[in-house]
Amino acid sequence: MSISQKESAAHLRSCELGCLSSEELGKLGPFAAMTLIHDKKVALCEELENIADCLPSNVDELTCLSVAAKLLPILRLAHEYEESVIFPTYEKAVADTGQNMSIDRLRGEHISDECFAADLTGILLKIGHGGYVDQAETFRFMLRGFFYSLRRHVAFENEHVVPIIRKSTLSHPNRF
Numbered sequence: 001m002s003i004s005q006k007e008s009a010a011h012l013r014s015c016e017l018g019c020l021s022s023e024e025l026g027k028l029g030p031f032a033a034m035t036l037i038h039d040k041k042v043a044l045c046e047e048l049e050n051i052a053d054c055l056p057s058n059v060d061e062l063t064c065l066s067v068a069a070k071l072l073p074i075l076r077l078a079h080e081y082e083e084s085v086i087f088p089t090y091e092k093a094v095a096d097t098g099q100n101m102s103i104d105r106l107r108g109e110h111i112s113d114e115c116f117a118a119d120l121t122g123i124l125l126k127i128g129h130g131g132y133v134d135q136a137e138t139f140r141f142m143l144r145g146f147f148y149s150l151r152r153h154v155a156f157e158n159e160h161v162v163p164i165i166r167k168s169t170l171s172h173p174n175r176f
């Protein structure tokens, strides 16, 4: 496990939201921050998948409340950092290389993920407060659509954005 991965793992264990503030992510630097953000998103996907697997009768209400409380905040904090630091760094790094992959699609996915997460949050809160899961199959379908999409987004950024960010961070350590 690399130092960045160890830092990320330690932060993942020790914080819920605070480590995703711009200030705390800024202390880590772009590469480690992106690792932490992706770890958080992947962990969210695992929790949502567990909820989907437990629907309709075995779902834990406290788990639903816990996920509802952090789903949107995690995404908003992560997206704020990605869009203000990671994407501009990426665009600057690839500007002269001929690689001009547009990141507009990634920004668009951030927006749609937040909208989708808002819908899921409402249902999770209802279940968490003892509400009846009246359309369990539909909710399961929504959950799966969300975490499949989020995992694809993370995988794409890991494959195409993170290597460039890592290279840029190593080449210009004083810039960050």
Ligand SMILES: [Fe+2]
Pocket: 082, 106, 110, 153, 157
């Ligand atoms: Fe992203």
